[in-house]
Amino acid sequence: MATNSALKNQLANKKEATNQVSAQSLGLKSLLGTPTMKKKFEQVLDKKAPQFMASLLNLYNGDPNLQAAEPMSIVSSSMVAAALDLPIDKNLGYAWIVPFYDSKKGCKVAQFQLGYKGYIQLALRTGQYKAINVIPVQEGELIKWNRLTEEIELDLNAASSDKVIGYCGYFKLINGFEKTVYWTRDEVEAHRIKHNKAKDKKSLNNVWRSDYDAMAMKTVLRNMLGKWGILSIEMQTAFAEDEREIKDITPEEEDKSNEEDIIDYVPPEESSSKDEKSDIQQDFGFEG
Structure with a gap:
């Protein structure tokens, strides 16, 4: 017969498990809304993080080709731009998040370009x-x-x-x-x-x-x-990131690349009274 302590532990473990999900299983907006991702962007951009994340989502929503890319690859590419403190609006011409087809993975992945x-x-x-x-x-x-x-x-x-x-x-x-x-x-x-x-x-x-x-x-x-x-060191980093190319993946590398990133995820509460704009403001820290 289970004790109260054992039941509590089981419930706690179950709750923790429900909040642990594969990053690849989430859409970009849900991925950016996770505490893990918010913290990563805040560490790099501090108070500018919400604005940058909102601009990333706007870029994503306006580019069908980018929408076909793996969400985690989009986040990783945008993180490079964030670290260099460069805007990712493709119309500005400072940095681009470009989708490429990875034949080994059989899908599109995003890449940073300066x-x-x-x-x-x-x-x-x-x-x-x-x-x-x-x-x-x-x-x-x-x-x-x-x-x-x-x-x-x-x-x-x-x-x-x-x-x-x-x-x-x-x-x-x-x-x-x-x-x-x-x-x-x-x-x-x-x-x-x-x-x-x-x-x-x-x-x-x-x-x-x-x-x-x-x-x-x-x-x-x-x-x-x-x-x-x-x-400068910053420029050398930019050169290195800009040189990075999507290469063919050997079977050994493919096994490693398929390891899924596990992050904390709390499903958003459904509310019919909020429109898309207010959702983005709430998710990324903007005041209404």
Whole structure:
């Protein structure tokens, strides 16, 4: 016959078990609403955590491709942006959360990608850059470019068409050192094709398809900073995260990757009197 103490322990264990769920079994909104996730974002962003989490949910709700990705991969990717204190609104161009198809997992997973504005922002934070920029060069604007001396002459008022023929990057450090680079459109395209992981190397995917110029400027800026710029620890971290690619998973790795993250989860109380906006405000800490 069970004692009162034993019954209490059984009830406590049962209650604890009901609050332990697989992170992959939750949708993104439910996942972000868990105490575990709230705490993680608060540790990184402090008071800015609710706003960032709400922006992540808005991004998710407005992107059908992202909705098809694993929720935990979305959270992990956004956490990188949070750690770098960069907004993830894709229209701003600082950082992107991009869904890729993982053939081994048989599903889409999200990946962090840094935008060219993100690289500029991180460079400026070092306090070592007096000026930094990258621009597309249109047909008619390029007067002369010397690859050896890196002397370039542009007439930005002489564009003869909207056709982009190249991309120019420039920075100047506080100590006076400066660097100018110029890539033709063909050079950017050759670089893109070389590093394209799709079977069709010439195919445009993700941000390359939606905003070619942004990715081209990022390529030029990243290459310039990586070779000649001053990189803070934060910038080195950003470079490493941006380089990370979704790779084929071997059977041994696949077994490990399938281990589910277990988190605390308290199902929200149903209430017909609250609309979606007030739900988000309550979940992420906004006042009504």
